[in-house]
Amino acid sequence: MTVSRGPAPHSGPESQPGGAIPGTTGDAADVLTALGRSWTWILGSAVATLVPGILVLVWPDETLHVLAVLIGLYLLVTGVFRFVALFAREDHGERLAGLFLAVLYVLAGVLCLRNPLQTIAALSLIVGVLWLVSGILMLYPVIAARDLPHRGFVLAAALLGIVAGIVVLALPTESALALTRLLGLWLVLLGLAETAVAFAWRAALHRAGVTGP
Helix, strand or coil, rough: CCCCCCCCCCCCCCCHHHHHCCCCCCCCCHHHHHHCCHHHHHHHHHHHHHHHHHHHHCCCCCCCCHHHHHHHHHHHHHHHHHHHHHHHHCHHHHHHHHHHHHHHHHHHHHHHHHHCCCCCHHHHHHHHHHHHHHHHHHHHHHHHHHCCCCHHHHHHHHHHHHHHHHHHHHHCCCCCCHHHHHHHHHHHHHHHHHHHHHHHHHHHHHHCHHHHH
């Protein structure tokens, strides 16, 4: 889940939409930083989670191969969103943890797309571990940053990720249909949580006098 780190940017001529600094827009790192702090980027991550969740729930009778492809694509896209989001974090320790998680998502997506690993147990293990680790890492900014504008929403999303990971890992999935419904449900719930975080961040930016995405 992509969550911007730290307080909302200050208002005034020194601040640009998304927290970019004037005169540095040509630098790739500054562009990624501004993009990572944008509430629309967080909303994009929410959509990338919601869409596969809805597709999985709408077509629950599809084969395990189709489920593996959907989950694999979801993990790959989420890895890209997490990679860009880490540029919005000022603490190097948080950036390192974010980079580790982004790489983990990409590798997990590749594993899901590989035919030899398209089994119910493998999919449950991959997704369950990722959600659990992601939720635990999301707790750090909630605890460390008391002035986080959307702290309550991030806390709820982090706890939801932890619970989702535990449920997927603990509950036995005896069929592809059961796994499909379980993963689809949690993807939709996580996507809705990310949407709430995105709009909370948008409200924080508006309160700070920052316009635009």
